[in-house]
Amino acid sequence: MTKPVVKVKQNLAQFKVGVDNVIFSVDTINNQLLILLVKREEEPFKEYWSLPGTLVKYQESLESAAYRILSEKITVNNLYLEQLYTFDHSSNPQFDRYLSVSYFALMRYEDATITKNIKSVAWINLDAIPTLAFDHNSILEYGYQRLRNKLEYSPIAFDVLPELFTLYDLYQLYTTVLGENFTDYSNFRSRLLKLGFLIDTGEKAHKGAGRPATLYRFDTKAFAPLKDKPLLFISHCSLI
Amino acid sequence: MTKPVVKVKQNLAQFKVGVDNVIFSVDTINNQLLILLVKREEEPFKEYWSLPGTLVKYQESLESAAYRILSEKITVNNLYLEQLYTFDHSSNPQFDRYLSVSYFALMRYEDATITKNIKSVAWINLDAIPTLAFDHNSILEYGYQRLRNKLEYSPIAFDVLPELFTLYDLYQLYTTVLGENFTDYSNFRSRLLKLGFLIDTGEKAHKGAGRPATLYRFDTKAFAPLKDKPLLFISHCSLI
DNA sequence: ACAAAAGTGTTGACCATACACCCATGC
DNA sequence: GCATGGGTGTATGGTCAACACTTTTGT
Numbered sequence: 001m002t003k004p005v006v007k008v009k010q011n012l013a014q015f016k017v018g019v020d021n022v023i024f025s026v027d028t029i030n031n032q033l034l035i036l037l038v039k040r041e042e043e044p045f046k047e048y049w050s051l052p053g054t055l056v057k058y059q060e061s062l063e064s065a066a067y068r069i070l071s072e073k074i075t076v077n078n079l080y081l082e083q084l085y086t087f088d089h090s091s092n093p094q095f096d097r098y099l100s101v102s103y104f105a106l107m108r109y110e111d112a113t114i115t116k117n118i119k120s121v122a123w124i125n126l127d128a129i130p131t132l133a134f135d136h137n138s139i140l141e142y143g144y145q146r147l148r149n150k151l152e153y154s155p156i157a158f159d160v161l162p163e164l165f166t167l168y169d170l171y172q173l174y175t176t177v178l179g180e181n182f183t184d185y186s187n188f189r190s191r192l193l194k195l196g197f198l199i200d201t202g203e204k205a206h207k208g209a210g211r212p213a214t215l216y217r218f219d220t221k222a223f224a225p226l227k228d229k230p231l232l233f234i235s236h237c238s239l240i
Numbered sequence: 241m242t243k244p245v246v247k248v249k250q251n252l253a254q255f256k257v258g259v260d261n262v263i264f265s266v267d268t269i270n271n272q273l274l275i276l277l278v279k280r281e282e283e284p285f286k287e288y289w290s291l292p293g294t295l296v297k298y299q300e301s302l303e304s305a306a307y308r309i310l311s312e313k314i315t316v317n318n319l320y321l322e323q324l325y326t327f328d329h330s331s332n333p334q335f336d337r338y339l340s341v342s343y344f345a346l347m348r349y350e351d352a353t354i355t356k357n358i359k360s361v362a363w364i365n366l367d368a369i370p371t372l373a374f375d376h377n378s379i380l381e382y383g384y385q386r387l388r389n390k391l392e393y394s395p396i397a398f399d400v401l402p403e404l405f406t407l408y409d410l411y412q413l414y415t416t417v418l419g420e421n422f423t424d425y426s427n428f429r430s431r432l433l434k435l436g437f438l439i440d441t442g443e444k445a446h447k448g449a450g451r452p453a454t455l456y457r458f459d460t461k462a463f464a465p466l467k468d469k470p471l472l473f474i475s476h477c478s479l480i
Numbered sequence: 481a482c483a484a485a486a487g488t489g490t491t492g493a494c495c496a497t498a499c500a501c502c503c504a505t506g507c
Numbered sequence: 508g509c510a511t512g513g514g515t516g517t518a519t520g521g522t523c524a525a526c527a528c529t530t531t532t533g534t
Contacts, residue, residue, distance in 0.1 A: 011298055012295050012296070012297060013297060013300070014255070014256070015255040015257050016252060016254070017253065017255050055252050056252070056253050056255075057251040057252060057253060058251055058253045058337075062328040063328070083326060085323065086323060086341050088301045088302040088303070096254070097298075099257065099339070101326055166513085167513090167514090168512085183496085183497080184497080184498070186515080186516090187496070187498085189513095189514075189515090190516095191495095206506090207512075208506070208511085208512085209506045209510070210504080210511040210512025211512055211513040211514075212504075212505070212512090212513080213512080213513060214513085406486090407486085407487090423523085423524075424526085425486090426487080426488080426489090426525085429486095429488090430488085430489095431522095431523090447485080448484085448532095448533070449483070449484050449485070449533040450484045450485025450486065450532055451484085451486040451530065452531075453485075
């Protein structure tokens with residue numbers, strides 16, 4: 001960043017800055033991808049659903065604001081959050097200019113609970129998103145694209161899963177976001193294990209009937225050398 | 241974006257917004273990747289090199305500001321530009337808060353000329369970047385990562401190349417950015433042609449001795465169905 | 481004729497896919 | 508015993524990297 005220079009102050013725009021979050025949760029049980037939306041109570045776009053957002057306060061960083069939005073609506077243990085894009089809105093020049101910095105977040109549905117006593121906040125299925133306030137539909141679309149890319153190329157799944165998880169948990173996370181037909185479980189399994197950053201803890205998870213599943217742990221150190229390599233989690237060799 | 245709501249004005253931060261550009265140019269003749277830097281003439285960081293930046297004026301969008309920086313320093317025909325990241329700087333609370341929105345740009349070195357009469361602006365080899373002002377070294381690093389990713393996964397090369405180009409032009413662009421050993425020319429060639437979005441114009445480029453090269457054109461329509469497919473331009477199937 | 485630049489072809493090793501099959505547990 | 512969920516194995520076709528080879532031009 002270039003710090004403001006004193007002598008050129010006259011033309012400079014003053015900005016208000018808002019943060020809007022695209023918050024995804026993965027419901028692996030019902031195989032749903034959900035978005036957290038809030039119903040607006042004021043004009044403009046009164047009664048429309050919108051992405052949860054806020055204006056940035058003094059003494060609060062952008063990222064803090066993003067986390068504040070989250071914590072005002074839900075409580076969650078494991079999540080992934082990153083900045084998405086900054087949208088510029090050349091609004092009426094008689095008002096302050098307005099910038100919207102969007103963030104996207106991912107978590108498991110089972111792991112997130114909407115704070116009590118908050119009405120007009122809901123998890124809505126990605127396939128059933130209505131027309132949202134402002135340009136939030138396109139922000140959401142942009143966030144969904146980023147989510148898919150991140151899941152394919154980065155180990156964000158392990159920020160979202162608990163410390164110990166089964167390979168089936170992982171697989172379900174992937175299929176819910178990317179669709180059922182990106183690869184079958186058997187190949188997914190051998191691919192991930194071959195990469196060598198999943199540690200067999202020896203512990204087993206018992207889920208009712210059936211053979212108990214091995215619990216794995218993500219090994220950050222073993223993953224480090226692969227950090228800059230592309231295309232780790234899914235295979236996309238076929239060009240068509 | 242959520243529009244400012246009137247009743248909660250007291251706590252809100254006011255921002256100045258700056259734009260900083262990471263401007264890459266590819267010198268395919270000398271196989272160099274260059275960055276446009278400017279030498280600061282004021283404190284802080286006087287005499288340090290820095291990324292070209294500016295504060296955003298009234299009536300000017302973020303992207304306009306990014307283009308303004310460019311056009312004040314260089315003239316260029318074909319370029320690719322996109323937003324990179326928004327950096328937050330919780331500076332002294334008695335001053336306005338400051339946000340830096342960074343952009344990255346790519347062009348060919350042959351195609352870009354530094355505007356006359358501008359001193360202390362230079363193309364500097366990526367391998368010889370000094371310590372820059374502020375946190376510009378990390379912004380640059382972030383931009384370089386994005387550049388490599390974009391080149392691998394998106395057709396940005398065709399925004400940078402002229403309308404008609406040879407496959408060797410394209411290959412040199414890739415090797416200069418990604419390094420010599422990502423694939424050899426023969427394989428690069430057959431891969432790209434198999435994808436079917438490069439049109440043989442029939443025209444030939446004569447560069448002194450040697451067989452004349454076929455000039456190709458990028459076919460946007462033929463590319464469209466591949467837009468959302470990952471991993472088009474380089475192969476990364478091998479996991480190690 | 482020869483060098484230089486462009487373009488083609490071939491091969492072995494490896495990987496992805498699809499699918500069939502085996503294992504461990506609760507009831 | 509058997510349904511249920513977890514895990515293993517294998518054959519086939521495709522892809523890629525490496526490298527040798529051919530074609531077309533200028534001098």
